[in-house]
Structure formats: C-alpha cells, structure tokens
Amino acid sequence: MIEALLELPPPAGYVRAAGWESYDEAPKGEAWARFAEALEAGIEAGLARDGVEALRRFDAAEALVPPDALYGRLLLGINRSQALLAADDAAGAEEEALRALKLGRREKKEHWAALASLALALVYLARGKRADARGRLAEAVRGFTRHGDRLRQIECHFILGEIAYMAEDPIRAGAHYRDGLGVAREAGEQEWIELLTSRFEHR
Numbered sequence: 001m002i003e004a005l006l007e008l009p010p011p012a013g014y015v016r017a018a019g020w021e022s023y024d025e026a027p028k029g030e031a032w033a034r035f036a037e038a039l040e041a042g043i044e045a046g047l048a049r050d051g052v053e054a055l056r057r058f059d060a061a062e063a064l065v066p067p068d069a070l071y072g073r074l075l076l077g078i079n080r081s082q083a084l085l086a087a088d089d090a091a092g093a094e095e096e097a098l099r100a101l102k103l104g105r106r107e108k109k110e111h112w113a114a115l116a117s118l119a120l121a122l123v124y125l126a127r128g129k130r131a132d133a134r135g136r137l138a139e140a141v142r143g144f145t146r147h148g149d150r151l152r153q154i155e156c157h158f159i160l161g162e163i164a165y166m167a168e169d170p171i172r173a174g175a176h177y178r179d180g181l182g183v184a185r186e187a188g189e190q191e192w193i194e195l196l197t198s199r200f201e202h203r
Contacts, residue, residue, distance in 0.1 A: 009154060011080040013041045013122045015115055027069045035064040035072055043079060051086030054114045058083060067165055074100050074112050078119045085126050094123045100173075114143030118152060121159065130163050150187040154180045158196060165203055173203060 017036035042057035065072035077100030084093035086148050097120035104112030115139035124133035141156040157180030164173035177200040184192040 008158070009195065010047055011043065012047065013078075013085075013119055015078050015119075016040060017072075017075060021100055027066065027071060028131045029066075031064070031066045032069060032072075033063055035066065035069070038064050039072075039075060039079065042083065046079065046083045046086060049086055051083045051088075054083035055080065055087065070103065070107060071112070074103050074116065077103070078115055081119045081123060085123060090123060090126045094120070094127065097123050110143045110197060111147040111149065114140040114149070114152065115149065117143070118156060121156075125159075125163075130167070134160065134163055150183050151189065154187070154189060154192050154196075156200070157183070158178075158192070161199060163200075170203060174200060177203070 016037050017032075038057065038061035042054045042061055045057055046054035058076055062076055065076065077096045081093040081096035081100070084090070084096060097116060101113060101116035101120055104110075104114075104116050117136040121133040121136035121140065124136065137156045137160050141153055141160075144150075144152040144156065146188070157176045161173045161176035161180065164176060165171075177196050181193065181196040181200060184196055
C-alpha cells in the first residue's frame with residue numbers, strides 16, 4: 001500500500017461526477033445523472049476500502065456513461081485506478097491512471113490532466129516510485145492552482161509534504177504543509193486544517 005498515504009480524508013484519490021460548473025460543455029440530462037449515481041456507489045465502496053466491490057460498481061457505471069461524455073471516461077479511469085490500488089493491483093492501477101492522463105492531455109484539458117496526474121502519483125507511491133510521484137504531483141498542483149481546485153491543491157501539498165518527510169527533508173516538508181494549510185484555511189476545509197496543523201507543528 002501507499003505507506004499510509006491512502007489515509008487521506010475523503011474523497012482521497014477518488015473523483016466524483018460533480019464539479020462541472022466551470023465547463024461550458026457540462027454534461028446534463030437523465031443519462032448523465034444515472035451514470036453519476038452509479039459512479040458515486042463505486043466511490044463509496046472504494047472509500048470503505050472494498051476495492052473489489054468498487055470495481056464491480058464501476059463496471060456497472062461504465063454501461064451507463066453517455067457515449068459523448070469524455071469526462072465520464074476520465075472519471076472511470078481515475079476511480080478504477082484507486083479501486084485497483086485498494087484491491088492490491090498496482091500494475092492495473094497504473095495502466096488505468098496513465099490512460100486517463102493520456103485522455104486529459106489529448107483533449108487539452110489541464111484540469112483533467114491534473115486529476116489524472118494525482119491519481120497516477122498515488123499509484124507511483126504504492127509502487128515505491130517516490131521521485132516519479134513527486135513529479136506528477138508538482139504538475140498536478142500547478143493545474144489545480146490555475147483551475148481553482150483548492151481541495152486537490154491541498155491534497156497535493158499534503159502528499160508532497162509526506163514524501164519530503166519520508167526523505168528526511170523536514171524543511172521542504174514543512175513548506176508543503178504550510179502551503180496546504182494556507183489553502184485549506186481559505187477554503188474552510190476544517191478536516192484538512194486539523195490534519196495539516198498537526199503535521200506542521202509536530203514534524
């Protein structure tokens with residue numbers, strides 16, 4: 001597993017179907033609503049650490065994704081990658097995350113690519129590839145910052161801080177915890193404020 005890094009507050013590495021408000025091409029309609037509901041069921045199973053059940057539910061969601069909803073394909077790839085990690089299939093998780101990243105880049109959607117990069121970073125950590133994870137996280141946090149996705153900025157800074165701490169670089173770790181804490185306070189993310197304050201004060 002990810003050296004305790006999977007113990008992230010919800011939604012951890014999972015990505016819900018909400019959050020399209022900033023896109024002109026936002027999916028809508030009954031078909032998307034059915035897909036989003038099925039996807040959410042998979043995410044809930046994943047958050048309960050039942051990777052096998054999550055994968056089963058994501059398979060059901062795939063049958064419902066509207067054919068022209070590329071974001072739905074992206075979400076399935078990212079969420080499957082996290083469920084595969086929970087099911088101890090890091091190789092499969094990496095394949096899904098890489099496919100999602102390729103889709104985001106092909107469509108020239110910076111936020112999509114950032115979401116996939118975060119998922120891939122978690123996979124790299126599970127496989128012991130800290131340097132690769134750090135590179136993906138640095139790319140992701142830039143995309144999240146430009147897009148205004150503060151929750152994911154916080155996650156990236158926290159994980160970067162944990163990587164630096166494990167590498168015995170407390171100064172760099174503290175800088176990431178501090179940066180994440182600043183964003184968490186702006187966003188009013190109380191659970192993250194408490195977690196990052198604890199890290200910043202005791203490491």
